Amino acid sequence: MVACNGSTLHRIPLLNAEEIEKVAHLARLGLNREEREAYALDLSRILDLVSQMNAVATDGVEPMTHPDEAGLRLRPDGVSGEIDRDRLLAIAPKTRDGLYLVPKVIE
Amino acid sequence: MTLTITKIAEDLAAGRCSSREIVDDLLVRIKAHSALNAFISVDEDAARQGAEAADRARRAGAGVLAGVPIAHKDIFCTSGVKTTCGSRMLADFVPPYDATVVEKMKAAGCVMVGKTNMDEFAMGSSNETSFFGPVRNPWDPQRVPGGSSGGSAAAVAARLVPGATGTDTGGSIRQPAALCGITGLKPSYGRVSRYGLIAFASSLDQAGPLAQSAADCAHLLSAMAGFDVRDATSLDVPVPDYAATLGKDLKGLRIGVVKEHFAQGVEPAVLDVLREALREYERQGAVLVDVSLPNSAHAVPCYYVLAPAEASSNLARYDGVRYGFRAAEYKDLEDMYKKTRSEGFGPEVKRRIMIGTYALSAGYYDAYYLKALKLRRLIADDFARAFERCDVLAGPASPSTAFALGAKNTDPVSMYLNDIFTIPVNLAGLPALSMPAGFVGGLPVGMQLIGRYLDEARLLNVAHRFQEVTDWHARVPAGI
Numbered sequence: 001m002v003a004c005n006g007s008t009l010h011r012i013p014l015l016n017a018e019e020i021e022k023v024a025h026l027a028r029l030g031l032n033r034e035e036r037e038a039y040a041l042d043l044s045r046i047l048d049l050v051s052q053m054n055a056v057a058t059d060g061v062e063p064m065t066h067p068d069e070a071g072l073r074l075r076p077d078g079v080s081g082e083i084d085r086d087r088l089l090a091i092a093p094k095t096r097d098g099l100y101l102v103p104k105v106i107e
Numbered sequence: 108m109t110l111t112i113t114k115i116a117e118d119l120a121a122g123r124c125s126s127r128e129i130v131d132d133l134l135v136r137i138k139a140h141s142a143l144n145a146f147i148s149v150d151e152d153a154a155r156q157g158a159e160a161a162d163r164a165r166r167a168g169a170g171v172l173a174g175v176p177i178a179h180k181d182i183f184c185t186s187g188v189k190t191t192c193g194s195r196m197l198a199d200f201v202p203p204y205d206a207t208v209v210e211k212m213k214a215a216g217c218v219m220v221g222k223t224n225m226d227e228f229a230m231g232s233s234n235e236t237s238f239f240g241p242v243r244n245p246w247d248p249q250r251v252p253g254g255s256s257g258g259s260a261a262a263v264a265a266r267l268v269p270g271a272t273g274t275d276t277g278g279s280i281r282q283p284a285a286l287c288g289i290t291g292l293k294p295s296y297g298r299v300s301r302y303g304l305i306a307f308a309s310s311l312d313q314a315g316p317l318a319q320s321a322a323d324c325a326h327l328l329s330a331m332a333g334f335d336v337r338d339a340t341s342l343d344v345p346v347p348d349y350a351a352t353l354g355k356d357l358k359g360l361r362i363g364v365v366k367e368h369f370a371q372g373v374e375p376a377v378l379d380v381l382r383e384a385l386r387e388y389e390r391q392g393a394v395l396v397d398v399s400l401p402n403s404a405h406a407v408p409c410y411y412v413l414a415p416a417e418a419s420s421n422l423a424r425y426d427g428v429r430y431g432f433r434a435a436e437y438k439d440l441e442d443m444y445k446k447t448r449s450e451g452f453g454p455e456v457k458r459r460i461m462i463g464t465y466a467l468s469a470g471y472y473d474a475y476y477l478k479a480l481k482l483r484r485l486i487a488d489d490f491a492r493a494f495e496r497c498d499v500l501a502g503p504a505s506p507s508t509a510f511a512l513g514a515k516n517t518d519p520v521s522m523y524l525n526d527i528f529t530i531p532v533n534l535a536g537l538p539a540l541s542m543p544a545g546f547v548g549g550l551p552v553g554m555q556l557i558g559r560y561l562d563e564a565r566l567l568n569v570a571h572r573f574q575e576v577t578d579w580h581a582r583v584p585a586g587i
Contacts (some may be wrong), residue, residue: 050411058480064487094433
């Protein structure tokens with residue numbers, strides 16, 4: 001794995017199957033072998049594109065997280081309660097007794 | 108039938124026809140052109156009832172959009188109406204509430220006839236990533252309509268609706284508007300509420316109108332825009348009556364011609380069309396100014412860190428627990444998450460989640476995410492400098508006319524580069540539109556006009572003045 005920093009400008013950062021599996025796990029995606037290979041190639045191509053950022057010097061530049069950084073506002077913490085529980089639970093895949101149902105977590 | 112919103116509003120006001128009659132006609136047209144695959148769902152009964160209600164309300168006095176049929180991109184939550192976002196993950200999702208945009212347009216009297224097709228989770232530039240199949244371009248069914256708001260653009264181009272909503276994270280309103288020969292506006296970030304709009308990249312997403320003309324977009328934007336307490340990034344600023352500010356002459360308007368956008372990599376015939384459009388502006392008294400956006404060349408790499416990073420976080424919510432798809436078989440909770448997400452998301456969505464997850468993972472944050480945020484600042488600063496010397500910027504909306512279905516989906520990067528002129532605008536949060544400027548080989552060419560922050564009124568007027576003396580926007584595809 002070649003990291004995309006200034007010293008490795010424009011080199012293709014090839015991700016191996018193991019790294020792909022690690023990222024897929026972090027994203028909670030299950031991939032089969034074929035998909036792992038396809039994503040390794042695709043992601044390497046995208047990271048190669050992304051590495052072009054390194055052509056620009058950005059030392060001392062303030063990061064911009066948002067188009068209107070000054071405009072972000074806070075609101076009082078309050079209950080709005082616009083949607084009732086039954087309507088929300090009605091669109092869930094599995095519920096029981098007013099609760100979301102998932103596979104057993106604790107044995 | 109090629110009725111514009113402006114004409115429909117006049118006809119309805121004069122009592123020459125009813126909303127019900129117009130909706131009936133459109134429903135027939137939508138069926139006749141179902142091969143375009145522009146719609147994911149059409150609710151005929153609800154559309155007819157909505158039209159009848161608008162006709163009744165009209166007698167009591169109503170606004171300009173009362174009874175005007177529209178379609179919503181299937182990314183806007185519609186209470187009680189399936190909202191798929193073009194994904195298997197939400198194929199059966201029926202939201203319990205309306206998006207603010209939906210609510211506001213309903214209040215203005217718009218009649219929703221259906222929900223339009225789109226790239227899955229708005230990730231795509233060709234509408235080929237939709238779980239519900241690709242949309243075809245009305246100008247040539249073998250070509251893409253652009254994306255991600257391809258269904259909305261194709262529906263307007265094929266005159267199936269006079270106007271539609273879209274969303275634009277990296278060009279998803281402007282690029283399909285360009286490729287389908289219609290007018291589409293991405294407003295300034297914060298101008299239109301994102302509440303109830305299924306999130307892709309929250310610092311870039313913005314909703315806007317697609318219609319035949321700038322005048323029609325003006326009416327739609329007036330209804331869509333405005334402060335919303337439910338969106339923390341919504342701007343609490345007055346909204347002009349955009350239709351009322353159209354018509355001002357362009358004498359002395361300074362149009363910035365972006366050097367980097369009239370360069371290699373763009374189809375030469377597309378540039379010829381745009382140069383001719385600029386000459387028309389000069390005839391109207393505008394002045395052309397050469398400007399440069401040097402860092403825009405790096406906007407696509409910057410975007411493909413930031414947008415996937417935000418997407419990987421936003422799309423973490425699809426876990427098969429609270430709503431949406433859940434895999435049929437699994438052995439434990441983690442297996443349920445993985446199978447649900449692997450089966451529910453398509454390849455492009457997974458690709459972007461993976462890129463975003465990687466960029467945000469331990470050890471890579473500075474090299475990717477932080478680097479991209481710094482570059483974003485430089486890109487935005489370029490625009491600020493350019494606008495010291497001009498009032499609007501002009502250039503191509505897309506490097507080419509509509510490309511063939513399947514032509515760019517083997518290599519994701521070749522697809523991404525298609526948005527090279529639209530992406531910088533989202534990074535800076537500025538308003539921009541695409542309007543028809545001519546044709547190359549029978550396919551429409553879109554001109555992008557970029558404005559200062561919150562300067563939508565000027566952009567719409569500049570486009571409107573062009574459309575008063577040209578008829579590119581009024582051309583209709585053969586067979587439509």
